[in-house]
Amino acid sequence: MKIHGLQKMTLLDYPGKIACTVFFGGCDMRCPFCHNAELLDGSAPPVMDENELLQFLRKRQGLLEGVVITGGEPLLQKELSKLTARIRDMGYPVKLDTNGTHPDLLERMIREGMVQYVAMDIKNSPERYAETTGLEKPDLTSIRSSVELLMEGRVDYEFRTTAVAELHDDNSFLQIGEWIRNAKRYYLQKFTDRETVPFD
Numbered sequence: 001m002k003i004h005g006l007q008k009m010t011l012l013d014y015p016g017k018i019a020c021t022v023f024f025g026g027c028d029m030r031c032p033f034c035h036n037a038e039l040l041d042g043s044a045p046p047v048m049d050e051n052e053l054l055q056f057l058r059k060r061q062g063l064l065e066g067v068v069i070t071g072g073e074p075l076l077q078k079e080l081s082k083l084t085a086r087i088r089d090m091g092y093p094v095k096l097d098t099n100g101t102h103p104d105l106l107e108r109m110i111r112e113g114m115v116q117y118v119a120m121d122i123k124n125s126p127e128r129y130a131e132t133t134g135l136e137k138p139d140l141t142s143i144r145s146s147v148e149l150l151m152e153g154r155v156d157y158e159f160r161t162t163a164v165a166e167l168h169d170d171n172s173f174l175q176i177g178e179w180i181r182n183a184k185r186y187y188l189q190k191f192t193d194r195e196t197v198p199f200d
């Protein structure tokens with residue numbers, strides 16, 4: 001597997017754990033506020049392969065407490081559950097960041113114990129999903145299925161929204177609130193602009 005980035009240590013990305021963050025290229029959304037736009041088409045040069053990652057994790061055993069898998073959209077990686085199985089076997093809990101478009105694969109990873117924490121983006125209220133994801137017809141059926149799956153509580157999870165003034169208003173959050181009512185955690189993060197963000 002091609003790995004497109006590795007942050008060797010983070011105190012922010014895995015709640016309560018000292019972790020590293022592994023980035024995979026490729027995404028099935030085109031959010032105009034994306035911070036990782038250079039990863040979206042999967043053509044960026046990889047920084048390492050899975051064996052090099054596992055070697056790094058072996059060296060950090062006892063120092064790191066978890067591994068964050070992010071992207072892009074990591075569930076586009078066909079071999080992901082094989083990799084997370086090896087990471088889990090080394091004793092690391094895995095946190096997965098996802099946009100929610102692959103509920104079947106997410107369910108399998110939860111069922112097989114391949115992931116211990118899931119952070120899923122709620123991009124906006126359903127009616128504004130298209131403009132917020134840069135897609136003409138986002139797959140809301142799959143996204144709703146992922147929300148329902150996580151709210152079953154079989155794995156620890158959070159929902160989160162990056163709030164962007166041009167894309168969200170009060171009604172966005174009122175509708176999101178209705179949608180994910182009784183969710184375990186919901187975080188808002190403030191959009192910060194960067195040179196690499198495609199949205200002008």
Ligand code: SF4
Pocket residue numbers: 027028029030031033034035036037040071072073099
């Ligand atoms: S889902 Fe995430 S990685 Fe994909 S375009 Fe949106 S912000 Fe970027």
